[in-house]
Amino acid sequence: xxxxxxxxxxxxxxxxxxxxxxxxxxxxxxxxxxxxxxxxxxxxxxxxxxxxxxxxxxxxxxxxxxxxxxxxxxxxxxxxxxxxxxxxxxxxxxxxxxxxxxxxxxxxxxxxxxxxxxxxxxxxxxxxxxxxxxxxxxxxxxxxxxxxxxxxxxxxxxxxxxxxxxxxxxxxxxxxxxxxxxxxxxxxxxxxxxxxxxxxxxxxxxxxxxxxxxxxxxxxxxxxxxxxxxxxxxxxxxxxxxxxxxxxxxxxxxxxxxxxxxxxxxxxxxxxxxxxxxxxxxxxxxxxxxxxxxxxxxxxxxxxxxxxxxxxxxxxxxxxxxxxxxxxxxxxxxxxxxxxxxxxxxxxxxxxxxxxxxxxxxxxxxxxxxxxxxxxxxxxxxxxxxxxxxxxxxxxxxxxxxxxxxxxxxxxxxxxxxxxxxxxxxxxxxxxxxxxxxxxxxxxxxxxxxxxxxxxxxxxxxxxxxxxxxxxxxxxxxxxxxxxxxxxxxxxxxxxxxxxxxxxxxxxxxxxxxxxxxxxxxxxxxxxxxxxxxxxxxxxxxxxxxxxxxxxxxxxxxxxxxxxxxxxx
Numbered sequence: 001x002x003x004x005x006x007x008x009x010x011x012x013x014x015x016x017x018x019x020x021x022x023x024x025x026x027x028x029x030x031x032x033x034x035x036x037x038x039x040x041x042x043x044x045x046x047x048x049x050x051x052x053x054x055x056x057x058x059x060x061x062x063x064x065x066x067x068x069x070x071x072x073x074x075x076x077x078x079x080x081x082x083x084x085x086x087x088x089x090x091x092x093x094x095x096x097x098x099x100x101x102x103x104x105x106x107x108x109x110x111x112x113x114x115x116x117x118x119x120x121x122x123x124x125x126x127x128x129x130x131x132x133x134x135x136x137x138x139x140x141x142x143x144x145x146x147x148x149x150x151x152x153x154x155x156x157x158x159x160x161x162x163x164x165x166x167x168x169x170x171x172x173x174x175x176x177x178x179x180x181x182x183x184x185x186x187x188x189x190x191x192x193x194x195x196x197x198x199x200x201x202x203x204x205x206x207x208x209x210x211x212x213x214x215x216x217x218x219x220x221x222x223x224x225x226x227x228x229x230x231x232x233x234x235x236x237x238x239x240x241x242x243x244x245x246x247x248x249x250x251x252x253x254x255x256x257x258x259x260x261x262x263x264x265x266x267x268x269x270x271x272x273x274x275x276x277x278x279x280x281x282x283x284x285x286x287x288x289x290x291x292x293x294x295x296x297x298x299x300x301x302x303x304x305x306x307x308x309x310x311x312x313x314x315x316x317x318x319x320x321x322x323x324x325x326x327x328x329x330x331x332x333x334x335x336x337x338x339x340x341x342x343x344x345x346x347x348x349x350x351x352x353x354x355x356x357x358x359x360x361x362x363x364x365x366x367x368x369x370x371x372x373x374x375x376x377x378x379x380x381x382x383x384x385x386x387x388x389x390x391x392x393x394x395x396x397x398x399x400x401x402x403x404x405x406x407x408x409x410x411x412x413x414x415x416x417x418x419x420x421x422x423x424x425x426x427x428x429x430x431x432x433x434x435x436x437x438x439x440x441x442x443x444x445x446x447x448x449x450x451x452x453x454x455x456x457x458x459x460x461x462x463x464x465x466x467x468x469x470x471x472x473x474x475x476x477x478x479x480x481x482x483x484x485x486x487x488x489x490x491x492x493x494x495x496x497x498x499x500x501x502x503x504x505x506x507x508x509x510x511x512x513x514x515x516x517x518x519x520x521x522x523x524x525x526x527x528x529x530x531x532x533x534x535x536x537x538x539x540x541x542x543x544x545x546x547x548x549x550x551x552x553x554x555x556x557x558x559x560x561x562x563x564x565x566x567x568x569x
Contacts, residue, residue: 003032004121005050009065010057011037015081018108019055026114039065046073052121053077055103063097070098075127077120079103137211139189140196148210148218152270155220156263166263167221167230168273170281171199171237174255176215177364177404183247185409191245191254198240202233214370218277227262227294234258234292257284261295282311309362312348317368321347324379325546326397328555329517329539332531337556339396339430339517341539342380343546344372364404373405374414381424383549388425390553398430398460403437406448415452426456432483434462446477453478460517464505474512482509486520486540493529506533 008019016035023031039045046054046069056065058080069076080102086094094102100120103113135147143151152168159166173195180188192215199217200209206222219237224230238258244251259280267273276295284293316322322344329339346354363369380397387395405411419426431452438445449459460481461474474482484505488498502518509516518530521540530538544555 004052005032007034007051007054009036022110022113025110055079057081066097075124077124140211143210145212155222164223167224168277169219169260170277171217171258173215187247199237202236230260258292266295327546328544329537330543338537341398378418381422384424396428396430398432401431403440430458432460432462481515483517489518489520492526506535
């Protein structure tokens with residue numbers, strides 16, 4: 001059996017003799033005593049990985065040592081050696097301060113001491129295992145985001161104590177969404193695993209790697225001599241990454257971008273170090289091929305290039321600059337609000353509100369769309385709850401769903417979790433899909449739709465008439481509404497062809513018992529024509545542009561006033 005090292009800290013030499021005799025009598029022999037009357041470098045001693053447990057004699061420095069251990073090595077078992085039994089209040093204070101248990105001088109018994117140490121050490125090992133599992137990425141075995149932050153913080157503390165530099169590398173795979181789209185997520189996961197192993201093979205034993213997101217990694221380099229040393233490690237990693245990957249009988253080349261920063265040369269704290277390394281990575285992405293860029297105060301982005309947009313979008317996602325505005329859908333028969341379409345807006349600190357046409361494509365390329373999409377669904381569910389509080393508990397909220405979202409293996413579970421956490425009514429949540437999205441993988445999309453329908457979620461088919469318009473979608477998929485594209489509404493009622501198309505779509509949908517929503521309605525003539533054709537709902541600037549949720553009660557009041565005016569006249 002491996003010997004377990006017990007550190008005894010006491011100014012009383014008699015304590016050490018008694019403890020040594022007790023531990024020597026253990027059967028089987030399994031303890032080794034390391035005795036100290038005082039600690040010259042307490043933190044270094046407590047953080048020694050060879051120490052399995054500590055027996056600490058109560059004294060003037062007890063509180064200090066307990067606080068030190070609780071902050072830096074919380075899993076280390078510390079057992080206090082006291083002159084007497086603690087009362088209930090002392091026992092509470094003892095546990096709050098981080099001591100795991102206590103012993104009383106004069107009452108030391110061999111079996112009790114042995115069992116207490118065995119239990120304490122096994123508990124430490126269990127806690128260490130749990131902590132290790134919770135700080136690791138399930139796919140690659142690398143540190144996850146929580147584990148990375150804890151490890152980086154410890155590395156920076158060691159850097160300050162021993163006066164060496166700590167390097168941080170941020171790595172992003174270029175256009176990784178193309179791998180998932182063309183080869184599927186299973187192959188994408190295989191690439192991530194292979195890439196992680198390749199990077200790990202180029203690191204020193206003192207370095208560590210973390211997976212921060214789908215295609216983003218970070219590497220902590222301890223005791224880096226110069227920026228040139230950091231660059232050499234990054235170049236080795238890039239060479240390993242650049243070797244072809246074999247996917248479905250094809251050799252696939254992958255480029256990656258790495259940015260690096262040094263503590264304490266480039267940053268004074270962890271937040272700055274992470275931001276600066278990420279900024280350097282974004283600069284590297286502006287250069288074709290695998291590149292490493294070290295952080296510099298003089299790093300500048302091309303103000304006309306996509307690198308600036310990419311950098312700003314990551315900042316926007318990190319600082320919650322995205323928000324939802326809602327465009328009303330009006331019930332033509334009753335003249336009242338029937339639904340809302342949630343539309344994404346970027347509240348840019350300099351440019352103000354930016355519509356999605358300017359940034360959605362870049363978000364897709366960067367792999368941000370899934371994250372943003374989940375945020376949109378959560379905001380929409382919160383909006384449903386808010387509407388209920390405003391006595392508008394029959395208003396549907398519609399959310400646009402992309403192919404990258406609905407084909408994500410975690411999508412359905414994430415939607416379920418969001419509905420449970422928010423308590424939103426799923427019957428009032430509508431997912432809008434385009435025919436282009438459905439056609440990418442009809443069988444898989446159909447299966448997902450039916451599973452989501454079991455939750456109570458409804459579906460609408462967006463931009464109907466502009467794509468392939470396969471009528472089988474209306475009969476085989478759980479579609480509750482179709483949205484007539486604005487292109488067929490723009491010149492109503494004067495354009496004969498548009499009028500004919502709209503009339504046919506409305507009549508067909510009516511026979512299939514599917515609602516029709518006309519988009520892009522901008523004038524009274526269009527509304528009158530669509531009402532005459534029994535179109536159920538319309539949305540467009542004639543009623544309102546997309547507005548913040550807080551402006552909705554005023555909009556509803558205005559519509560009620562207009563409705564009363566029409567009836568009285």
